[in-house]
Amino acid sequence: MVKFSDRLGKLSPYPFVEISRIIAEKRAAGADVVTFGIGDPDIPTPQPIIDRLLTASQYAPNHRYPETDGLPEMRRAFAQWYDTRFNVKLDPDTEVLPLIGAKEGIGHAAFCFLDPGDIALIPDPAYPVYGVGTMFAGAESHIMPLYEKNGWLPELDAIPADVARNAKLMWLNYPNNPTSATASEEDFISAIAFCRENDIALLHDAAYSEVGYDGYKPISYLEVAGSKDIGLEFHSLSKTYNMTGWRIGMAVGNAAMIKALFQIKANLDSGVPQAVQEMAIEALTGPQDCVADNLDAYTRRRDRVVKAVKTMGMSVDVPRASLYIWAKVPDGYTSAEMAQLLLEELDVVVTPGSSYGKYGEGYIRLSLTTPDEQIEKGCQRLETWKIPPPKGS
Ligand SMILES: Cc1ncc(COP(=O)(O)O)c(C=O)c1O
Numbered sequence: 001m002v003k004f005s006d007r008l009g010k011l012s013p014y015p016f017v018e019i020s021r022i023i024a025e026k027r028a029a030g031a032d033v034v035t036f037g038i039g040d041p042d043i044p045t046p047q048p049i050i051d052r053l054l055t056a057s058q059y060a061p062n063h064r065y066p067e068t069d070g071l072p073e074m075r076r077a078f079a080q081w082y083d084t085r086f087n088v089k090l091d092p093d094t095e096v097l098p099l100i101g102a103k104e105g106i107g108h109a110a111f112c113f114l115d116p117g118d119i120a121l122i123p124d125p126a127y128p129v130y131g132v133g134t135m136f137a138g139a140e141s142h143i144m145p146l147y148e149k150n151g152w153l154p155e156l157d158a159i160p161a162d163v164a165r166n167a168k169l170m171w172l173n174y175p176n177n178p179t180s181a182t183a184s185e186e187d188f189i190s191a192i193a194f195c196r197e198n199d200i201a202l203l204h205d206a207a208y209s210e211v212g213y214d215g216y217k218p219i220s221y222l223e224v225a226g227s228k229d230i231g232l233e234f235h236s237l238s239k240t241y242n243m244t245g246w247r248i249g250m251a252v253g254n255a256a257m258i259k260a261l262f263q264i265k266a267n268l269d270s271g272v273p274q275a276v277q278e279m280a281i282e283a284l285t286g287p288q289d290c291v292a293d294n295l296d297a298y299t300r301r302r303d304r305v306v307k308a309v310k311t312m313g314m315s316v317d318v319p320r321a322s323l324y325i326w327a328k329v330p331d332g333y334t335s336a337e338m339a340q341l342l343l344e345e346l347d348v349v350v351t352p353g354s355s356y357g358k359y360g361e362g363y364i365r366l367s368l369t370t371p372d373e374q375i376e377k378g379c380q381r382l383e384t385w386k387i388p389p390p391k392g393s
Helices: 006-010 015-028 047-057 072-086 102-113 129-136 161-166 185-197 255-268 274-285 289-312 335-346 372-383
Strands: 096-099 119-124 140-145 167-173 201-205 231-236 249-253 324-328 363-367
Touching (some): 102 167, 102 201, 102 231, 119 129, 119 161, 161 167, 167 185, 289 372
Parallel strands (some): 119 167
């Protein structure tokens, strides 16, 4: 019998792998499933970006191994985009590193900071990869619970002094998945002060920085004084340019940390395919109307889904950023029970909040990355349905 690693046994099934399996099973049985599950844009990658891929694919040097640090032109394009968008100056040669999607960089970043037995400060509920990367590095997650009453921001004062002193890494993510919460400059100032005082690297995941509604423009953590001394920011082209399938993101910030991540990656992967890097150059430097068009679609869908969820009798805030509606399930139901019920009774897929950690219990997440007519169909199912009284009531 072969022997597998202990870490494999510690992994829960990745939530969306499980959800994809259930959807496939239901569809095979003939069900008309509407999914508000994974945050994977349904709108195609803009044509100029695809055209660039077609051209780039014909260029033989692009058929070979890419460099880990990517094409200089791509790093420059990203630095320029950062300057235009956030007024943050980055050295494209030392402060920018392409990733095979933000997820890859987030997972590998743990190896730059954490050794077995170390502590990382991990928010909960959260994108699962912060905690999984920590576990893969043999380190411990100290959970920072996020509560609605605090706007889904961590209570830094609640972190015990000895934990703070020993922690090596903190993850933050705003606009937040799954809660849709946003962070202000003051919130980042407090986090930076805390991390500086305790010599903690502060890593910020900004995958949803370009999904802000009603004129709201999320800020970059790197706009805040002192951030670059202690941290990195992780970006993704996935949601901004509907490029989840092409796999490209970026880490930016502290040069020594970028170098560390470069070293880890150079030993584990062989970089982002150059034709995909060319797509990123096109995305970042070409016409940006697709970003506004996406926002129009998501705003329409956000308003429609919020209305349906409220009509159903669940309480929900109108998000000002991100791709998700985070709705409170009625008393008497767990989030998994509610997700199960919606699937069984309405063929509607939502993600239980508990998939993002124990403090996500009591909520469900609905993603807006589903075509309009599917959104409409799903909303009609939701709002014409009566939530049955919970068992035992
Ligand atoms: C918070 C957060 N970070 C990172 C990612 C992954 O982005 P990418 O597609 O660039 O790997 C996601 C994807 O859903 C996310 O929700």
